[in-house]
Amino acid sequence: MKIISLQLKNHFLGWDFDEIKFSSNLTLLVGISGAGKTQILRGIIDLKRIANGKAINGLEWKIIFSTVSGTEFLWEGGFDTVETNELNFDDPEKENPDENEKSSFIYEKLISKNEVLVERNKEEIKFKNSQIPKLSSHQSMMYLLKEETVIKEAFDAVNKIEYRDHTINGMRLRSSKQSLHSIKNKYQTLESIVNSDEDIRTKLYLIYENKLDIFEAIKSRFIDVFQQIEDVRVEPFKTDDLFKGFADIFVPVISIKEKSVPKWIREDRMSSGMLRTIIHLGEIFLSNEGSVILIDEFENSLGINCIDILTDDLIHENKTLQFIATSHHPYIINNIPYEYWKIVTRQGGHIRTCNASDYHLGKSKQDAFIQLNKILEKQS
Structure with missing residues (x-):
């Protein structure tokens, strides 16, 4: 998926932004803290939630996007505004929310190749210009008709939106319904690993375990940044005592070996910049084709020595991905054209x-950077 343009209003929360046109592989949202950069990312995430059947109170949007195959879609819609003190209708602890509390669709339309696939208002719903029985007024037609071939392509594309937050250092346990043995047997080729729904740590483990050349490429890029490193490995965490009796817990752990240091350094003991760098490299090389990766505060935990290589890879390495990142850090801004x-x-x-x-x-990049700093100073 590539987001071409997006316009969004949240009538309940009282904010909006005009149409934004995105670059095909990287867009850097630059501004001072509080300017609205994160709100833009949240708006994009909300569209994925809507595509999966969630109701967002008072949200109105218009997005144009293309799929990996090149099909272009226009999807727009709007929910009515329900006055309430409850800010989040998607409360996971609220298993059966009162239907009367949910926001309902005012309108929705999905268009592709100049054909209106879906059109709805409060009175009727049409699929390919034929009226169909009324369905849930709280759920998107993209969700309700996702098994229809022409809708499924759009549904699958929107579900490739991913939000990344690697600012927390240390291991994060990953509970899996699959055993380590079944995961290893299931994914043995690069294509199957990249196209899987596994997280980036698991994908790194799989390419390491299968001794695929791409792991050496990622390791090489990592060593380019941190030249004191001589080796990297990704292995299952030994759960013998800590998780005895929990055989379904599979925890892939990244470790590094520094020159002249005898012991390996596990990820919960390495610097946050090192950990985030190798995770970002994994995303660039191993994310599903067509993924849209949202990165808030790209500079968080990254050292100055990481930025040149990572930003160059974001721009040039994987043309099937789209990165939308926020930053107000001068080193990031100065290294992205x-x-x-x-x-x-x-x-x-x-x-x-x-x-x-x-x-x-x-x-020149230097002149542009100096002028941008002056603009941001005036904003603050």
Whole structure:
């Protein structure tokens, strides 16, 4: 999936942003803290939730996106606004929420190849111009008709939106219904690993376990950044005593070996910058084709020595992925060409994005960076 453009309003929370046109493989949302960068990412995540049957109070949107096969879709819709003190209708602890509390669709439309696939309002629903019985007013037609071939392509594409947060250092347990043995047997080729729904740590483990060349490529890029490292491995955490009796717990753990240091360093003892760098490299090389990866505060936990290589890989390495990242860190901004920037400003609840060219920045990266700093200083 590639998001081409997005426009969004949240009538309940009282904020909106005009149409944003995204670059095909990387868009960097630049602005001061509080400008609305994270709100844009949250809006994109909300669309994935809607595609999976959730109701978002007062949300209205229009998105144009393309799939891996090149099919372009326009999907727009809007929920009514329910006045309530409850901010989150998607409470996992609320198993059977009162249907009267949910926001309902005012309208929804899905278009592809100049054909209206789905169109609904409060009175009727049409699928390919034929009226169908009324279905749930709280759930998207993309969700309700996801088994229809023409809808499934759009549904699968939106579900490739992924939010990444690797700011927390240390191991995070991954409970799996599959045993380690079954996972190893299930995924033995690079294609099967990349196209799986496994998380990045598990994918790193699988390419390490299967001795695939791509693991050596990722390791090589990692050593380019951290030249004191001589080796990397990804192995299951030994759960003998700590998790005795929990055979279904599979925890892939990244470890590094530094030059002249006899013992391996496990990920809960390595620097957050090292851990986040290797995870990002894993995402660039191993994410599902067509993934849209959202990264909030890209600079968090990254050292200056990581930024040149990682930003270059984001731009050039995997053209089937789209990265949308936020940052206000000068080292990040200065290492990403300004044609990828979207400068984010906010006035009240209205978020505005502009291209760097709208500010007539200097042609050189250094001049553009200095001018951008002055712009951001004025915003603050």
